[in-house]
Amino acid sequence: MPTRVQVYLYDLSQGMARTMSLGLTGRQIDGIWHTSVIIFGREWWFGQGVMNAIPGTTMHGNPVEKIDMGETEIPEEVFMEFIDNMRETYTADSYHLLDNNCNNFSSDVCNFLVGRFPDYITNLPADFLNTPFGQMMRPMIENMFGPSRVAQNTPPPIQSAPPSLQSQQLLSSISGAASGTVPFMTDLSQLQQSIQNSTAVVVYFTSATCPPCRVIAPIFDEIVLSKGKEIVGIKVDIGIAQAIGRVFEVRSTPTFMFFLRGTKFSQFSGANQAELRSSIDLLIYSAHPAHPHALLSLTQYKGLSGTPILFPSLDSIDPIFAKLKTFLPVAGAENALSEAEVKQLDKIQAWLHKRNTAKKTESAEPSMGELGATWKPLLGKLLNMLPYENQFPALDIVRMLILHNRVAEVYTKDGNLTIVNLFHNVASKDSEGSKPSALMTLRIACNAFSTPLLGTYVLSSTARDATKQLLVTTLLSPAVQQRQTAASLAFDISVKVAQSRAQKTDTVTPTVSGGPLEHHLGEDWIVECLSAIGAAIEKEQAEEIIHRLVASVGNFLYQEETHAGAVLLSILGLGETLESKIKAHAVKSANVVGLCREVQEMIRTAVAENERSS
Numbered sequence: 001m002p003t004r005v006q007v008y009l010y011d012l013s014q015g016m017a018r019t020m021s022l023g024l025t026g027r028q029i030d031g032i033w034h035t036s037v038i039i040f041g042r043e044w045w046f047g048q049g050v051m052n053a054i055p056g057t058t059m060h061g062n063p064v065e066k067i068d069m070g071e072t073e074i075p076e077e078v079f080m081e082f083i084d085n086m087r088e089t090y091t092a093d094s095y096h097l098l099d100n101n102c103n104n105f106s107s108d109v110c111n112f113l114v115g116r117f118p119d120y121i122t123n124l125p126a127d128f129l130n131t132p133f134g135q136m137m138r139p140m141i142e143n144m145f146g147p148s149r150v151a152q153n154t155p156p157p158i159q160s161a162p163p164s165l166q167s168q169q170l171l172s173s174i175s176g177a178a179s180g181t182v183p184f185m186t187d188l189s190q191l192q193q194s195i196q197n198s199t200a201v202v203v204y205f206t207s208a209t210c211p212p213c214r215v216i217a218p219i220f221d222e223i224v225l226s227k228g229k230e231i232v233g234i235k236v237d238i239g240i241a242q243a244i245g246r247v248f249e250v251r252s253t254p255t256f257m258f259f260l261r262g263t264k265f266s267q268f269s270g271a272n273q274a275e276l277r278s279s280i281d282l283l284i285y286s287a288h289p290a291h292p293h294a295l296l297s298l299t300q301y302k303g304l305s306g307t308p309i310l311f312p313s314l315d316s317i318d319p320i321f322a323k324l325k326t327f328l329p330v331a332g333a334e335n336a337l338s339e340a341e342v343k344q345l346d347k348i349q350a351w352l353h354k355r356n357t358a359k360k361t362e363s364a365e366p367s368m369g370e371l372g373a374t375w376k377p378l379l380g381k382l383l384n385m386l387p388y389e390n391q392f393p394a395l396d397i398v399r400m401l402i403l404h405n406r407v408a409e410v411y412t413k414d415g416n417l418t419i420v421n422l423f424h425n426v427a428s429k430d431s432e433g434s435k436p437s438a439l440m441t442l443r444i445a446c447n448a449f450s451t452p453l454l455g456t457y458v459l460s461s462t463a464r465d466a467t468k469q470l471l472v473t474t475l476l477s478p479a480v481q482q483r484q485t486a487a488s489l490a491f492d493i494s495v496k497v498a499q500s501r502a503q504k505t506d507t508v509t510p511t512v513s514g515g516p517l518e519h520h521l522g523e524d525w526i527v528e529c530l531s532a533i534g535a536a537i538e539k540e541q542a543e544e545i546i547h548r549l550v551a552s553v554g555n556f557l558y559q560e561e562t563h564a565g566a567v568l569l570s571i572l573g574l575g576e577t578l579e580s581k582i583k584a585h586a587v588k589s590a591n592v593v594g595l596c597r598e599v600q601e602m603i604r605t606a607v608a609e610n611e612r613s614s
Helices: 016-025 074-089 103-115 124-129 132-147 163-181 188-195 213-227 242-247 271-289 317-327 337-359 377-386 392-401 404-413 417-427 432-450 453-458 463-476 480-503 519-521 523-539 543-557 564-571 574-581 590-613
Strands: 003-011 033-039 040-049 047-052 065-072 200-206 233-235 254-259 263-269
Touching: 003 103, 033 065, 033 103, 040 103, 040 453, 040 543, 065 337, 065 432, 074 103, 074 404, 124 163, 124 564, 188 200, 188 233, 188 242, 188 523, 200 213, 200 271, 213 519, 254 271, 263 271, 317 337, 317 392, 317 417, 337 377, 337 392, 377 392, 392 432, 404 453, 417 432, 417 463, 432 453, 432 463, 432 480, 453 480, 463 480, 463 519, 463 523, 480 523, 480 543, 519 523, 523 543, 523 574, 543 590, 564 590, 574 590
Parallel strands: 200 233
Antiparallel strands: 003 033, 003 065, 033 040, 040 047, 200 254, 254 263
């Protein structure tokens, strides 16, 4: 089925090129273009390597134009293989503002998909450099990114004034926005204003002739960008911004200066990566006081695995398919599978066998092409035609398939909302006969967390309510196996939340939420999950299940921003419930008892902090 392809066009100069270009270059340049390609529900671009996000949620803001490139017949699986190959060419280290930039990437992608790309975008670097102003700026660009392959058709001016500070600042801002690196500043007043208006600032003073600077620069970018909004990073080339170098008394490069609420906090010189990391961490710690949980000794909690609980077994492939076939109409009957569909089902079975063998022998995995072109429509048909109580073999096949990254990605972009509907079915079709299907659906939910993309998808705005409904419905199931798997799902969700909180933003690549996961889920969503988990702990007697549930609570509560979850659980008496479980010997293992004690302490300290600050 044809898929629509679009190009999003952004102006990195934010309109400055349109207003300044005629005076600076002698010709009208409407924008400094950054492009990305929209295909299969994702926005793809080149910055710090090949990147993708939900369309319109990137750091570049709103596109100035959305260009319709037509339709492609290329399957998504083939496109993803193409993207994997592109990652080898478009690496973070290979970015060049003129030679290997976002527009080169978009051109390669669009030519692969539809065979064309707008020339006026890819010709912009050559058009710019073939102006006197472009030739004047070329040395500065090459100092930042290395020599350019763009031909020099216009001889450079014999005697020309150095680029103005305004021009230099424009170039620095564009280069930072395009490549996804920390931006340069050349204007003294702007730098001073940034320092005064920001809580925590680190300024990296560098120069084009400094070899150690080239070593530490990508490390500086990586550290600062990984901290999100906790710190503002700025680069200054003192060979260009000489006035800044004099005012800040920079005597050597690289030099790093750290500012806390407008006042210099510390500084050091040299390309010492360890000192840079520790200095940034100390500045952030001073700017953002530690959460009360950070002061607790939480040995058992911090010893918990950060790996989701999965159900990865591929050892019962043939019995599962044999069971499925007993539920299907016989050949020639109404609604029986066609010959092509039977062959496709056999392809799925063979593909899973190959994958199982590859895992055991550490050999090459089967390609997506070997899975067959219609595997997903066939599974959708099976789930639609089978009564719910007979769906469990088909659901088990989905469970096995989504452990593969490409299959998981297909379900992430599923317009039919297959995963969401499966989750809803558990709550709407609760009966004794439906328990195997409900159990397999829970295992699908757990296995969604085997890949970052699908794990984020089930917590996205599209699926999070269905995920919560699935969890709440099954935590109190009379079936032990269901409760155990539901506790595993609670743990997997909590791991994702805890990891996101630890990183301050949900930087698991690729992202679906486009921001801090905890904020996107919302306080009410998390509180409802915690309430259900608390109720399940109160009724549960199996120690292993209690252990998973208490671990989930710990992940949800640890360094929680608002303390709302801790306050709720305090009101619900979870601390007392845990104490009663310990006294009744429902929990006996030292590690589980220790974890219960630590969660009690998390609740107590968070509630105390909430009362103190309110």
